Every structure is written in structure tokens, then in C-alpha cells.
Amino acid sequence: MSVKEEQLVWVEAVSYEELAFNTGKTIRYQGEEVALFKLSSGKLQAIQNRCPHKDGVLAEGIVCDEHVFCPMHDRKIHLPSGLVQLPDTGCVKTYSTKLQDGIVYIGFAKAEELAS
Amino acid sequence: MTQKEKLVLVGNGMAGVNAVEHLLKLAPGKYEVTIFGSEPHPNYNRILLSYVLAGDSKVDDIVIHPFEWYTTNGITLHTNQTVTDIDITAQTVTSDKGITVSYDKLILATGSNPFMIPLPGADKEGVMAYRTIRDCEIMIDSAKKYKKAIVIGGGLLGLEAARGFLNLGMKVDVVHILDTIMERQLDRPASKMLQEALEDQGMNFLLEKQSAEIIGDKRVTGLKFKDGTVAEADLIVMAVGIRPNVELAKKAGLECNPGIIVNDYLQTSVPNVYAVGECAMHRGVAYGLVAPLYEQGAVLAKHLASVETAPYEGSVVYTKLKVSGVDVFSGGQFVDAEGTKAIRVHDEFSGIYKKVVIKDNKIIGAVLFGDTSDGTRLMQMIREETDISGMEKTAILKDNSGSGAASGVADMSDDTIICGCNGVTKGTICSAIKEQGLTSVEEVKNCTTASRSCGGCKPLVSDLLAYTLGTSYDKNAAKETICSCTEHSRDEVVEAIRSKGLTHVREVMNVLGWKNEEGCSKCRPALNYYLGMVNPESYRDDSTSRFVNERMHANIQKDGTYSVVPRMYGGVTNPAELKRIAEVAERFNVPTVKLTGGQRIDLLGVKKEDLTAMWEELDMPSGYAYGKALRTVKTCVGEEFCRFGTGDSMAVGIAMEKRFERLNTPAKVKMAVSGCPRNCAESGIKDLGVVSVDGGWELYAGGNGGVKVRVGDLLTTVKTEQEIIEYTEAYLQYYRETGKYGERTSEWVHRLGIDHIRDVVQDEAKRKELCARMDTALSVTKDPWRAAIDSKKIRQDLYEVVELT
Ligand SMILES: Cc1cc2nc3c(=O)[nH]c(=O)nc-3n(C[C@H](O)[C@H](O)[C@H](O)COP(=O)(O)OP(=O)(O)OC[C@H]3O[C@@H](n4cnc5c(N)ncnc54)[C@H](O)[C@@H]3O)c2cc1C
Ligand code: SF4
Ligand code: SF4
Ligand code: FES
Numbered sequence: 001m002s003v004k005e006e007q008l009v010w011v012e013a014v015s016y017e018e019l020a021f022n023t024g025k026t027i028r029y030q031g032e033e034v035a036l037f038k039l040s041s042g043k044l045q046a047i048q049n050r051c052p053h054k055d056g057v058l059a060e061g062i063v064c065d066e067h068v069f070c071p072m073h074d075r076k077i078h079l080p081s082g083l084v085q086l087p088d089t090g091c092v093k094t095y096s097t098k099l100q101d102g103i104v105y106i107g108f109a110k111a112e113e114l115a116s
Numbered sequence: 117m118t119q120k121e122k123l124v125l126v127g128n129g130m131a132g133v134n135a136v137e138h139l140l141k142l143a144p145g146k147y148e149v150t151i152f153g154s155e156p157h158p159n160y161n162r163i164l165l166s167y168v169l170a171g172d173s174k175v176d177d178i179v180i181h182p183f184e185w186y187t188t189n190g191i192t193l194h195t196n197q198t199v200t201d202i203d204i205t206a207q208t209v210t211s212d213k214g215i216t217v218s219y220d221k222l223i224l225a226t227g228s229n230p231f232m233i234p235l236p237g238a239d240k241e242g243v244m245a246y247r248t249i250r251d252c253e254i255m256i257d258s259a260k261k262y263k264k265a266i267v268i269g270g271g272l273l274g275l276e277a278a279r280g281f282l283n284l285g286m287k288v289d290v291v292h293i294l295d296t297i298m299e300r301q302l303d304r305p306a307s308k309m310l311q312e313a314l315e316d317q318g319m320n321f322l323l324e325k326q327s328a329e330i331i332g333d334k335r336v337t338g339l340k341f342k343d344g345t346v347a348e349a350d351l352i353v354m355a356v357g358i359r360p361n362v363e364l365a366k367k368a369g370l371e372c373n374p375g376i377i378v379n380d381y382l383q384t385s386v387p388n389v390y391a392v393g394e395c396a397m398h399r400g401v402a403y404g405l406v407a408p409l410y411e412q413g414a415v416l417a418k419h420l421a422s423v424e425t426a427p428y429e430g431s432v433v434y435t436k437l438k439v440s441g442v443d444v445f446s447g448g449q450f451v452d453a454e455g456t457k458a459i460r461v462h463d464e465f466s467g468i469y470k471k472v473v474i475k476d477n478k479i480i481g482a483v484l485f486g487d488t489s490d491g492t493r494l495m496q497m498i499r500e501e502t503d504i505s506g507m508e509k510t511a512i513l514k515d516n517s518g519s520g521a522a523s524g525v526a527d528m529s530d531d532t533i534i535c536g537c538n539g540v541t542k543g544t545i546c547s548a549i550k551e552q553g554l555t556s557v558e559e560v561k562n563c564t565t566a567s568r569s570c571g572g573c574k575p576l577v578s579d580l581l582a583y584t585l586g587t588s589y590d591k592n593a594a595k596e597t598i599c600s601c602t603e604h605s606r607d608e609v610v611e612a613i614r615s616k617g618l619t620h621v622r623e624v625m626n627v628l629g630w631k632n633e634e635g636c637s638k639c640r641p642a643l644n645y646y647l648g649m650v651n652p653e654s655y656r657d658d659s660t661s662r663f664v665n666e667r668m669h670a671n672i673q674k675d676g677t678y679s680v681v682p683r684m685y686g687g688v689t690n691p692a693e694l695k696r697i698a699e700v701a702e703r704f705n706v707p708t709v710k711l712t713g714g715q716r717i718d719l720l721g722v723k724k725e726d727l728t729a730m731w732e733e734l735d736m737p738s739g740y741a742y743g744k745a746l747r748t749v750k751t752c753v754g755e756e757f758c759r760f761g762t763g764d765s766m767a768v769g770i771a772m773e774k775r776f777e778r779l780n781t782p783a784k785v786k787m788a789v790s791g792c793p794r795n796c797a798e799s800g801i802k803d804l805g806v807v808s809v810d811g812g813w814e815l816y817a818g819g820n821g822g823v824k825v826r827v828g829d830l831l832t833t834v835k836t837e838q839e840i841i842e843y844t845e846a847y848l849q850y851y852r853e854t855g856k857y858g859e860r861t862s863e864w865v866h867r868l869g870i871d872h873i874r875d876v877v878q879d880e881a882k883r884k885e886l887c888a889r890m891d892t893a894l895s896v897t898k899d900p901w902r903a904a905i906d907s908k909k910i911r912q913d914l915y916e917v918v919e920l921t
Contacts, residue, residue, distance in 0.1 A: 011920050012920070013918060013920060014918055018912065020660075020913040021660065022634075022660040023659070023660055023913055023914065025916070025918060026724070026916075026917045026918070027917070027918045027919075027920060028917065028918070028919050028920065029919075029920040029921075040634065052184070054176065054674065055674075055675070055676075056674075056676070057672070057676035060664040060667070060668065060672065060676075061637075061664070062636075062637045062640055062641075062660070062661070062662075062663065062664075063634075063660065064632060064634040064635055064636055064637070064640065065632060065633055065634045069636065069637035071663070071664035071672055072672075072674065074637055076636075076637075086552075086563060087562060087563050087564060087565060089185070089188075090184065106920075
């Protein structure tokens with residue numbers, strides 16, 4: 001399931017300081033759209049910015065603990081795993097993140113990976 | 117690794133897919149499943165079609181299993197394919213697209229076909245049945261072009277279709293061959309009461325009419341009856357019954373009469389072939405409702421999973437008429453017959469009729485009209501054949517103590533289906549209650565979907581809560597908590613904010629012991645509102661606790677773009693403003709420009725990263741079209757222009773909108789001002805409606821033109837325009853202080869009573885205090901669009917999209 005570290009391209013995204021807590025940031029990269037969150041704990045989470053229900057934009061959802069509520073129909077999504085919580089089902093792609101010198105990087109699968 | 121057995125299901129409908137779903141839970145990995153379905157859709161809830169037709173649901177909302185469910189469960193799905201042949205010796209099925217698949221076990225769940233009366237002209241355009249999403253779409257489309265429909269058949273389905281046409285704005289005649297409608301579910305008195313109620317809604321009945329011929333050229337223009345009379349129609353729906361769909365089974369040589377004959381384990385006359393659902397005939401009965409199909413499916417699934425199961429021995433059915441807004445319930449044997457006695461209650465004042473049929477000291481059937489709260493309890497007694505010889509006869513209809521019923525659910529087996537519409541069993545509900553700590557019917561609904569559709573099983577769900585939680589569940593107290601994160605009610609929370617001096621959302625959750633540290637999407641916005649209401653001057657709004665629209669100050673659309681509605685006080689504008697709007701719309705390539713119901717202009721389809729620049733160029737205040745706030749003040753032209761007008765409605769409307777713009781309220785607030793009782797601004801269905809009358813103004817409160825239409829109550833009559841503002845201030849402030857977050861004034865007025873609210877606003881001392889607090893609340897508001905334009909931080913945090921390369 002998960003892509004091995006070395007197969008990732010780390011793309012420099014935003015400054016950690018400038019990210020607002022619990023407010024999603026929309027990030028686009030080569031046709032992919034990612035919702036990046038800085039949780040109250042300071043942890044970073046990134047998921048695909050499309051709800052599995054009806055493509056709701058998740059960056060605009062209300063964030064509670066480690067979950068985001070889809071702004072469209074309130075599906076609850078666990079950020080670290082991307083799993084939609086009961087009674088609904090489904091999952092969202094998650095992305096790895098890393099913090100280096102105050103800069104947030106997002107891990108994208110290498111291009112050939114994307115194409116396959 | 118052992119080879120998986122091959123299971124093929126023909127019919128991607130409610131019964132078959134439900135059985136497969138069960139089977140997958142009982143024996144995951146035992147079968148490799150292939151499903152064929154003639155319809156292009158994934159499995160959907162057919163009974164909710166009437167809600168789609170009535171406009172309460174969208175097609176997407178009634179899908180039970182989306183396509184991805186099939187993929188995740190490794191099911192091969194062939195939609196748009198009809199199976200045309202079964203080879204029972206080679207054990208294969210073949211579809212009309214030429215696909216052949218072999219099976220170890222085969223389930224036929226082909227449902228039924230609507231019966232079409234072979235009238236002359238029945239092949240004309242505009243003659244149809246009501247069974248599928250496709251039918252529903254055709255009906256909705258026709259309503260856009262045509263005006264008059266006829267439904268042939270006054271049964272459950274026919275009446276739901278007719279109600280749908282009324283909602284779609286069409287005229288409708290219901291043609292029925294007998295002189296009583298729904299005769300298979302209702303006795304004569306109940307049938308007549310229902311007819312009257314539906315006539316009041318605008319349905320027209322043509323009873324004791326036999327259809328003879330459908331007239332028209334290519335398309336239908338009318339229906340001719342045997343007695344020679346003709347009724348006009350642009351569309352005719354036949355809802356006169358269904359026939360089990362057994363064409364395929366017959367061709368393959370399965371025994372049918374008229375449904376596919378099955379035994380108590382749903383086996384047909386051919387080995388390894390099963391039938392379930394409306395196409396099956398069990399002990400001489402083919403069912404046409406979902407609850408029995410789910411019961412059959414549960415037995416079939418266990419049988420196929422090689423899990424021990426009791427045989428299926430038939431079902432006692434009950435029905436409820438949905439969508440019509442009239443409460444009708446019927447179950448069991450409700451017709452008087454030899455050896456039966458009945459208890460009847462008929463209250464002509466309240467329009468309530470109840471009848472319970474008893475035989476050998478057991479209740480065997482019931483009909484309820486107007487008040488159906490006894491329904492589930494009676495069904496329970498019918499199913500369990502409760503001996504009522506010891507019971508007071510009149511108490512049978514009145515016993516609402518709950519203790520009897522609660523002990524009833526105790527005796528049910530875990531497989532008993534509680535929610536017929538969604539096929540949820542007692543076992544599922546009880547384990548959800550225990551494992552997830554549920555404490556209310558609402559939570560059970562969210563967690564298990566029980567009672568999500570018709571709501572008929574709510575009392576049983578409540579009994580199950582009582583049974584599972586014991587004394588800790590008190591359904592009468594029914595304390596309404598803010599959400600499942602807390603045990604506290606709205607009033608307790610507001611009281612705690614006041615008395616403990618709480619100042620931010622996290623603090624409230626902390627001090628009051630919230631179960632989830634950061635709450636959920638229900639409580640966070642509510643707490644944010646209550647805090648702002650209690651401390652308007654000192655509270656710092658928490659944008660992360662705002663629902664997207666209120667955080668972004670624009671309405672999010674389904675594709676993630678936004679709509680922008682600038683303020684136009686009283687719906688009055690001028691050429692310069694209109695020009696500017698037009699230019700901005702052009703410059704930002706706004707795809708759709710629309711006039712709203714609130715007399716202003718909506719620019720739809722704006723990208724989030726364009727919002728702030730667009731607002732800056734518009735240079736108009738936010739219209740708050742997205743907020744729990746004052747939306748618009750709709751006005752008619754009034755005495756300035758109108759020959760009937762007695763008051764200057766435009767000026768009053770503008771003054772009110774200027775006074776109350778940007779006010780946060782528990783739910784959205786719409787107002788209107790009309791220049792005379794002709795009420796052209798629709799003041800009667802607004803949260804606050806003002807009407808000019810001779811020598812003064814009338815104020816109407818708690819009206820609503822939305823989901824639940826409610827006509828406003830007369831709050832008070834005042835003389836001057838100054839008083840309109842003053843009373844509105846008091847009224848709205850009282851609503852802000854006592855309303856539950858999300859509660860519209862229509863619900864709030866209903867809950868508190870108009871007399872009480874009138875007493876409060878007419879009491880001079882109280883009114884002055886309310887006005888003073890309103891003044892404070894209004895004094896601190898700022899235009900949010902301006903704030904975003906002026907602040908780099910807001911723009912960056914909320915509206916920026918980062919493009920990486
Ligand atoms: C408008 C409406 C309202 C209703 N309201 C209620 C209600 O309130 N309460 C209630 O209990 N019941 C209600 N019903 C009845 C209920 O919907 C049916 O009893 C139930 O859907 C039957 O399930 P089924 O799986 O047997 O048949 P279906 O749901 O009809 O499924 C059969 C499927 O098999 C497909 N099929 C048939 N032959 C083939 C083939 N050869 N190859 C491939 N696919 C095939 C069909 O296209 C269909 O999709 C309502 C029905 C309608 C139409
Ligand atoms: S409500 Fe009365 S005053 Fe206003 S436009 Fe209608 S008729 Fe004229
Ligand atoms: S605008 Fe209102 S009425 Fe129209 S579809 Fe949306 S919610 Fe429904
Ligand atoms: S799109 Fe996310 S919940 Fe519907």
C-alpha cells in the first residue's frame with residue numbers, strides 16, 4: 001500500500017510558521033490537489049483534497065483532533081489514515097510530510113509511479 | 117489455497133444485494149461474486165424514489181452501495197446487462213451482451229415488473245410505469261413541459277406518484293376502479309379520511325372509473341373511460357400492481373406459479389439455484405415490500421455461508437404511506453371477518469381513527485390514521501401473538517407506558533429486523549449501542565442507519581436503547597445534548613459560559629468535560645456562536661470553529677467554487693452598481709449570474725483564490741448570503757409607486773437591513789416589508805415580516821417558506837417606523853439569547869409560544885434591556901469582505917492556493 005520513502009519526490013511546499021492551525025491549505029502539484037493541515041498538536045497531515053463521497057474539498061473542513069469533517073455532507077475523515085469514519089465508508093489518499101529548517105515538504109510518488 | 121466457489125447474482129436490486137452483503141460479512145472469502153443488473157446504477161433504495169420524486173432527495177442520495185463498494189469487496193459487477201439464459205446443467209448464465217459466467221451457486225433476484233393494463237393506445241408516448249430511477253427522471257422531466265398527469269391506481273404506489281406530481285407543480289387525477297383508495301391497506305373509514313386529506317392537498321380522485329382507452333396522436337392527450345367520459349392528460353402513470361419477473365426462470369425450466377417457487381431456505385426446484393425478493397414465491401406468497409425481502413435475504417445468506425439458521429417461515433407485513441404528510445399505518449389482517457372483533461376509536465375533531473382487529477384474544481391486524489404512534493407496538497403484539505385476554509380493551513390503544521414494549525424487544529431474536537427500510541437488525545443496533553456508547557435515537561440513526569428512511573421504527577429503537585442501557589436511558593427526559601461529544605444541553609452550556617466566565621471554545625470543552633478534546637463539526641460552531649452571543653464585545657471569533665461558508669464569507673458550491681452575493685439594501689439598486697457588478701462578472705469570467713429569491717444578484721462559480729480580489733473590485737458590503745445571520749430584507753415597491761400602498765416599504769426595508777446587517781443569529785434570518793396586506797414581499801413566511809395596514813404596521817414572527825412552510829404569527833401592531841425597529845431589535849435579541857444554534861425562528865416560536873414572546877417584547881422594561889444588548893452586539897460588527905481585503909494574513913490563511921512546480 002504505502003509507497004517506500006525512496007520512491008518519493010519531496011516537494012518544498014510552504015513555511016511551517018506561516019501555516020495557520022486547524023485551517024487547511026490547498027496545494028496543487030502536477031495535477032494533484034492536496035489539503036495540508038497543521039493540527040493543534042503541531043503535527044502535519046496531508047491528504048488528497050477530494051472527499052470520496054462526492055468530491056468535496058477537504059481543505060475547507062472543520063478540523064477536530066486528528067479528523068477533518070467534509071464541508072459538503074459532513075463525512076468524518078481520519079487524517080493520518082485517510083479512512084472515512086462510520087457509519088460511512090471509503091478512504092482518501094494520504095501524503096507523507098516532513099519538516100526541514102522550518103519548511104514543510106510533501107512527498108509525492110515519482111512520476112512513473114503516478115503514471116502506472 | 118482452496119479455490120473459491122463462484123456465486124452469481126442476477127438482479128442488482130434491493131433483495132439480492134442485501135443477501136450478498138450479509139453473506140460477505142458471514143463468510144468473507146468463501147465466494148467469488150459476480151452480479152448482473154439491467155439498470156445502469158449501482159444498488160439503490162427503491163423505496164426512496166418517492167422522496168426523489170417529491171423533491172426531498174437526489175438520485176445520488178438513495179444509492180445504498182456505490183460502485184466502489186463492489187470494488188472493495190472484490191465483486192465483479194456488470195451493469196446495463198440483462199441475463200437472458202441459464203444453462204442449469206452446465207451451470208452457466210449468459211447475458212444479452214454475450215458474457216457467459218459459470219456458477220457454483222446462483223441467486224435470482226430479478227424483482228418484479230409493473231403490470232401495464234393492455235388498453236388500446238397504451239403504447240403511446242407519455243404512458244409509463246413507476247418503478248426505476250429512469251421512470252422517476254422521466255416524470256421529473258415531463259413536469260417541466262406538461263401540466264396534467266393521470267395516475268391509474270389508487271394504491272400505495274399510485275398515491276406516492278400522485279403526491280410527487282403535485283410537488284412538481286402538475287395537476288393530477290387519481291383513477292381508481294373501486295370507490296375506496298388503498299383498499300388493500302385500509303378499511304373504509306380510514307380510506308375516506310385519507311381521500312379527504314389528499315383532496316385538501318389538491319389531488320383529484322376519479323373513483324369507480326374503468327379505463328377504456330388512451331387517446332391522443334403520437335403522445336397521449338387523455339384517458340377515456342367505459343362510461344364514455346374523458347379526462348385530459350399529458351402523462352399517464354399506471355400503478356395497478358406488479359408481477360414477479362420470472363421470464364428468465366421459466367425459460368430455464370424453474371418451477372413458477374406465478375413467482376419462482378422457493379422452500380424455507382429459498383431454494384428453487386433446481387439444485388444450486390436460489391431466488392429471493394419480489395420474484396420469489398414462498399408458501400404461496402410473493403411479497404412486495406422490503407422488510408420480508410430482508411428477512412429472506414438473511415436466511416439465504418446464512419444458508420450459503422453454511423451457518424446454522426432457522427428456516428424462513430413467512431412474514432407479517434405492515435405499510436406506511438410516505439411523502440404525503442398524512443400519517444397512515446396498516447398491518448396484518450385488518451378486515452373484519454367471521455370470528456373477529458374490533459376495537460375502534462374515531463375522533464372526528466382531531467381527525468384520528470384507529471382500529472384493532474382481534475381474534476381468539478389475539479390482535480391480528482390494525483389500521484391507524486392521523487396518529488400512528490401505536491403502530492410498532494401493535495405490530496409487535498401481532499407478530500408475537502400476545503394474549504390480550506388479561507388486558508383492558510381500551511388500554512390496548514392507549515398503553516404508551518413503554519414498559520410493555522420494552523419487554524417486547526427483549527424477546528426478539530438478534531436477527532429480527534427493526535428497521536425495515538434499511539434492513540437493520542436488533543443485533544446490529546444493540547452492539548452499536550454497547551460498543552460505541554450510543555445514548556439516543558439520533559445517534560443510533562447516524563451510526564447504523566436505522567430509522568433514517570421512513571422513521572417508522574423510531575419507537576422500537578428507543579425501546580432497544582431502554583433495554584440495552586437499562587435505567588440510565590430515560591426517553592422521557594430526552595435531554596437534548598448539543599451533540600454526542602457532551603452530556604450537556606444547550607441551556608446548561610450557555611449557563612456555564614455565563615456563570616463560569618468561559619471565554620473560548622477549547623475552554624468550554626475542557627471545563628465541561630467534552631468526550632472529544634476538540635469536539636466535532638456540530639458543537640464547535642455552536643459553542644463559537646454562544647460565546648459570541650454572551651460576550652459580544654470581548655469574544656474573539658474562532659474561524660476554525662466556523663462552518664466553511666461562514667469562515668470564507670461565501671457559499672461553497674458542490675465543485676468547491678463559491679458564490680458571491682453583495683448586499684443590496686431592500687433589494688434596491690442603481691445603474692452604476694449594476695454596471696460595476698456586470699464588469700466584475702465579466703472580468704472574473706463568472707460562469708453564472710443569477711437573481712436570488714432575496715432580491716439580489718448571485719455570482720456563481722468563483723474560485724477561492726479569486727474571492728478577495730473580486731470583492732475589492734465590487735466595492736460592496738457582503739450580503740451574508742452564506743451565514744447564520746440576517747440575510748435579506750425583501751420589499752415591495754410600496755406607497756411610493758403602488759396604487760394600493762399605504763406604507764413606504766422600500767424605505768423601511770432599507771432601514772431595517774442597514775440596522776441588522778452582519779448580525780449573528782442562531783440560524784439564518786430573512787425579513788420582508790410589504791406596503792399593504794396584499795403582501796407582495798411575502799411577509800407572511802419570513803422570520804420577521806412587516807405589513808403596512810391602515811394607521812400602522814403589523815409584525816409577523818416565525819414564518820418560514822423553506823423545508824417546512826409555516827405562516828408567521830402576529831407578534832404585535834405598531835404605529836411608527838421607529839417602533840418597527842425597536843420591536844424587531846427586542847424580538848431578534850430574545851431569539852439570539854434563547855434560540856438553539858441551528859434553530860430557525862419558526863421552530864423557536866413554535867417551541868416558546870408566540871404569547872410568551874409577545875409578553876416579553878411588549879414588556880417595556882424587558883424590551884429596553886433587549887434593545888440595549890442588541891445595540892452592543894451590533895456595535896462591534898465589521899464587514900468581513902473589507903477585513904479580508906485589508907489583511908494579508910486572512911488572505912493567506914484562508915484564500916491562498918499554493919501551486920508547486
Ligand atoms: C416507488 C416505489 C416505492 C416503494 N415504497 C416502498 C415502501 O415504502 N416500503 C416497502 O417496503 N416497499 C416499497 N416499495 C417496494 C420495494 O421497492 C420492492 O419490494 C423491492 O425493491 C424489491 O426488491 P427486489 O430486489 O426483489 O427487486 P428490485 O429492487 O426491483 O431489483 C431487481 C433488479 O433486478 C434487475 N433485473 C431483472 N431481471 C434481470 C436480468 N435478467 N438480468 C439482470 N438484471 C435483472 C432489475 O433491473 C432490478 O434492478 C416501493 C417500490 C417502488 C417502485
Ligand atoms: S404589497 Fe401592497 S403596496 Fe406592496 S406592491 Fe403589493 S399591492 Fe402594492
Ligand atoms: S438552493 Fe436551496 S432549494 Fe435550491 S437546491 Fe440548493 S438548497 Fe435546495
Ligand atoms: S462530498 Fe464529502 S461528505 Fe459528501
